[in-house]
Structures are given as structure tokens and as C-alpha cells.
Amino acid sequence: MIDPKQLLEQMLGSNAAGNARSAGGQIRNRLDEMSGSKGFASGAVTGGLLGLLLGGNKMGKLAGGAVGYGGAAVIGALALQAYQNYQRQQASSRGVPAPANLDAYALPHAQPAADGSPFELALVRAMVGAAKADGHIDAAEQRRLFAEVERLQLDAEAKAYVFDLLTHDVDLKSLVDAVRTPEQGAELYLASRLAIDPDEPAERAYLDALAERLRLPADLRSSLDSAPQKTSA
Numbered sequence: 481m482i483d484p485k486q487l488l489e490q491m492l493g494s495n496a497a498g499n500a501r502s503a504g505g506q507i508r509n510r511l512d513e514m515s516g517s518k519g520f521a522s523g524a525v526t527g528g529l530l531g532l533l534l535g536g537n538k539m540g541k542l543a544g545g546a547v548g549y550g551g552a553a554v555i556g557a558l559a560l561q562a563y564q565n566y567q568r569q570q571a572s573s574r575g576v577p578a579p580a581n582l583d584a585y586a587l588p589h590a591q592p593a594a595d596g597s598p599f600e601l602a603l604v605r606a607m608v609g610a611a612k613a614d615g616h617i618d619a620a621e622q623r624r625l626f627a628e629v630e631r632l633q634l635d636a637e638a639k640a641y642v643f644d645l646l647t648h649d650v651d652l653k654s655l656v657d658a659v660r661t662p663e664q665g666a667e668l669y670l671a672s673r674l675a676i677d678p679d680e681p682a683e684r685a686y687l688d689a690l691a692e693r694l695r696l697p698a699d700l701r702s703s704l705d706s707a708p709q710k711t712s713a
Contacts, residue, residue, distance in 0.1 A: 482638045484598035488589070489699065490632060491604050492551045493528020503651045529642065530675060532628050533611040555674070556587035558707050559667035565699040571583070588667040593658040601641075602658035603671045606690075608642075609650030611674035613686035622646055665694045670704045678705070 593599040617625070629642050659665045672690055676683040691701050 482601070482635070482641055483496065484604075486602035487634070487638050487641070488552045488600040488604055490634065490638075491530055491607055492555075493637045506614055507541060520644045522653075529629065529632070530607055530611065532625055533608065533617070534675070544651070551648055552589060552603070553587060555671055556589050559588055559670045559704065560586070562670070562703040562707060563663050563666045563700060565703060566697065569699065588661065588663040591660065591664065593664070594660040595658065597658070599658065599660075599664055601662075602668060604657060605645060605650050605658075606655050606668050606672045606703075607675040609652070609655065610672040610683070610686060610690075612650065613676060614680055614682045617646070652693055655690070664694065666700065666704060669694055669696060670707060673704060673707075 589599045589603055591599060593602050625646055626643060629639055629646075632639075634642070654667060656665075659668055669687075669691060672687060676687055678684050678687065696704075
């Protein structure tokens, strides 16, 4: 049986242990660190399925050092923080009370997807789909990825799930349909953003299409887009 949390951390190459609750006590400190000179870039991805998908050329541009700062917990916290900041801005413009502060125990992926399935699996699909958006994975590369996945400590069902993602296109509609809350939409977008090079037209077009389908407000999308850059000084 697939362990969604483990598979997501394997995707990120993270050593993060436990669930969002056990990691929650460290999230705010990590976010504080990332607002300064430390950040994603200070902890380059050293493994994981996403690193395999992106390959050496793309890895240099990937803002993936989040995996060194708690993996999925930090991606969820950054997305939640961006969404809550957007809410505060909207509340301020309307003259109404601002929403509550960041709740580390309520990370978007800690809640089930719209169909009741683990939202972690939607994030895995989102990152694979984004990484494949430029079409660089040919048959030979696919075989190499299959061989690498075989070496990972995944059970048979998890490996079959990953192989299926590598073999078939990831449908944007299925990703968007998995989103149950605006916070999950923000996290899904951010996870996809971390897996692409926005300077590549095909990948930018993919991200634009995802943002449109998620109906992300422009201000929120801008905040999510800037999260990797502003934390990699």
C-alpha cells in the first residue's frame, strides 16, 4: 500500500521525518531563516525522484533546497503563508479584520483532496507533470528513470504508481479537481513552480495554464512565484 507522505518526501529527496504535526514546531523558524541569507539554494537537492526527473542541467536552476528544510512541510508552510498574506491584503483593502496567523498544524496537504484521497499524491503528480512539461524525457531517459526508481526503497505499489506517472501525461484537470481548498490550490501551484524553469516557454505555458485552471488571483500567484527567488539570496 502506498504511503503518501513517504512518497512525497521521496519525490523531494528529503530526510524529513514524521508528519506535518511533528515538523510543525520547526516551520516558523525555518521560514524566518529563509527570509534572510539562508534559503532554498543553500540546500541543493541531492537526490529524490524530482532530481532524477530534472537532470543535471535543470538542477542548477531548481529552487529545491526546501528539501533540506523540512521537505513537504516547508512547501506547505510557504504556500499557506503566501495565501494568508494575500488574505490579509484583501482584508486590509476592505477594512475588515485580518485572518489568523500561520497554523503549522493545518498545512494544506495535511487535509484530504477533494475526492478524499491523500493530497500528497496530487502534489507528487503535480511535480511530475511540471517536470515533464518541456518534453525532454524521451524513451532512453525514461528507461534510465525506471532503473533509478527500482533502486529506491519504495514498495511495489508505489513503484507502479511512479512508473505510470512517468509513462503517461499528467492531466491538468485531474490535478485541479483534486484541490479542495484555496490553500491546497496555492500549494499545488508552488510544488509545480519548484519543478520548472520559468525561463523555458513550454514550462511557463504549462504554469500559466495551471494558474488559470486554479483561478489563482494575480497577487497570490506573484507571491508564490517569488517565494523561491526571495528565499535563495
